[in-house]
Amino acid sequence: MALRTENLKMVGKLAVVALGMFAFGYALIPIYRAICEATGINILSITEKQVPGNGLTSAAAARTANTQIDKTRTITVEFDANARGPWSFKPAQRSLQVHPGELATVMYEFQNVQNRTMSAQAIPSYAPRQAAPHFNKLECFCFNQYTLAPGEKKDWPVAFVIDPRIPKDVTTITLSYTFFEVGGKVPLPPEASAAATNAKTGAGA
Template identity: 75%
Template structure:
């Protein structure tokens, strides 16, 4: 009986050592990963954030096509009683240039509401080349009565966009989600 008890105590000790080792490995993994990435040059984003000795500024984005300009028009529509608009209606951008524009929203109702925006593009071929990095259309938002918000849209237009496209319209339609949405009408196909 005494040998079984001592065997169990040794096993518990070994398990505690293994658990402590796993915790130490997990705790040390992040600095170890960062160090390996810095040594191998894999983590390009972290290297760009560091100050490089002898460099006066960060290198310019070589993907920007400065030879042409595209006019981006911003449009806002809403399906419901609230105010929704872009902070600016048009903007001139170069393909490949990271650009941010703000949209403004206010819940003018006397109740809380949840809504989400759905984007559309004109001309249609521009949709495949309009790359949004950050957009409020990715999420649903809940606003209290009278609450105002501003949301960014950060985007890059792919330089591979056809050269005959000189204007792109980005249009958002804001829909209420949840309680304010009426149920779909029952159609004839619902009968058995």
């Protein structure tokens, strides 16, 4: 009888402990939210939500949401395309004005106008050069190689954020892509190619 009483007491204690643990776990969410509201940090909402309309993954959205938008500045981003081969390659728009820290997306259009299948990849470059470390691409076709059938068309997005720490004197950035066929000679980026040409001209003078 005494043993049974002890067992019932132990079961009661375990039930109280389990109930307490459940209540504590249930209370963590409102406590966490209260802390987030007080500190201005909301990691939970960053990882669960997507940025509307941009099609980015939650990981990319998290990187973007952590960036402060500087609405006191506007930077003009110009888009350029260079095709090293018989194909059509161009941006859907030539320029876009963005605030540092603001997520922006531009589309690039590509078509293989040859009568054969080809594989190609793009090399990005930036002007001025000091803008390059502050130009953060979250999504870009330049990350991969692509194989296109004869006449096949593709529309590719470039989603980017300009770091608010970019120098104040940078008001215009040119994003340029050189598209080349994989398997051929890899071309130099546009500004590097120009520098090499100038060096040869100077040497021959």
